[in-house]
Amino acid sequence: NAGVTQTPKFQVLKTGQSMTLQCAQDMNHNSMYWYRQDPGMGLRLIYYSASEGTTDKGEVPNGYNVSRLNKREFSLRLESAAPSQTSVYFCASRGTLGNQPQHFGDGTRLSIL
Amino acid sequence: KNEVEQSPQNLTAQEGEFITINCSYSVGISALHWLQQHPGGGIVSLFMLSSGKKKHGRLIATINIQEKHSSLHITASHPRDSAVYICAVRSGGSQGNLIFGKGTKLSVKP
Numbered sequence: 058n059a060g061v062t063q064t065p066k067f068q069v070l071k072t073g074q075s076m077t078l079q080c081a082q083d084m085n086h087n088s089m090y091w092y093r094q095d096p097g098m099g100l101r102l103i104y105y106s107a108s109e110g111t112t113d114k115g116e117v118p119n120g121y122n123v124s125r126l127n128k129r130e131f132s133l134r135l136e137s138a139a140p141s142q143t144s145v146y147f148c149a150s151r152g153t154l155g156n157q158p159q160h161f162g163d164g165t166r167l168s169i170l
Numbered sequence: 171k172n173e174v175e176q177s178p179q180n181l182t183a184q185e186g187e188f189i190t191i192n193c194s195y196s197v198g199i200s201a202l203h204w205l206q207q208h209p210g211g212g213i214v215s216l217f218m219l220s221s222g223k224k225k226h227g228r229l230i231a232t233i234n235i236q237e238k239h240s241s242l243h244i245t246a247s248h249p250r251d252s253a254v255y256i257c258a259v260r261s262g263g264s265q266g267n268l269i270f271g272k273g274t275k276l277s278v279k280p
Contacts, residue, residue: 088265090267097272098272099172099174099256099258099269099270099271099272099273100256100258100268100270101270102267102268105267107265115267145211147213153265156200156201156218156220156260157218158203158215158218159203159215159268160215161205161212161213161214161215163210163211163212164211164212164213166211
C-alpha cells in the first residue's frame with residue numbers, strides 16, 4: 058500500500074529559485090493538506106484542499122501556491138524560494154466521512170541557501 | 171498561549187519504565203489525535219479519541235473532555251518507542267483542521 062507519496066525527499070535550492078513539491082494519495086481521500094515543520098514548533102498548515110477543485114489557505118500560506126490537479130494529486134509550489142522557507146514539508150490526506158485520521162507522507166526536507 | 175500544550179517537551183526513560191505524556195488544549199474539539207514521528211521523519215497516527223480511553227498493545231490514550239486534557243501512556247517502554255509524540259486536536263467540527271502541539275521527544279535507554 059503506497060498511501061501518501063511525496064517527491065522529492067530532499068532538495069537544496071538557491072534563493073529565488075522555484076520548485077514544486079509533488080504529493081499523491083491512493084486512498085480515494087477527498088481532503089489533502091500541506092504542512093511545514095520547523096524546529097521547536099508544531100506542524101503548521103500551509104494550504105489544504107477539502108475536495109477536488111477547491112483549495113484554501115491555512116495558517117502560513119505566504120510564499121506558496123497549490124494545485125489540486127485531480128483527486129489523487131496535490132502539489133505545492135514555491136515561486137521564489139527564500140531562506141525562511143527552509144523546512145520539512147509534509148503532505149497528508151484524509152477521508153471526510155465523520156472523524157477520520159490523517160495519513161501523512163514521509164516528508165520533503167527542503168533547504169534554501 | 172498555544173492552543174495545544176504538551177508536557178514534557180523532552181523525556182528520557184529506562185527500558186521497562188511506564189511513561190506518561192500529557193496534552194492540554196484550550197479550544198472546543200471534535201476529536202484529539204496522538205501521532206508518532208520516528209527519527210526517520212515519517213508521521214503515523216496512533217489514536218483518535220473523542221471520549222474515554224483507547225488501548226493498542228502497550229499504548230493507552232485517555233481523554234477528559236471536561237478538563238480539556240489527554241494523556242498517552244506507554245507501558246513496559248522499549249528503545250524502539252523512542253520517537254516524537256505529537257498531540258493534535260480537531261476543532262470546528264469533524265471537517266475542521268488539526269491544531270498541533272509541539273511534540274514530546276521520548277528517548278528510551280536500554
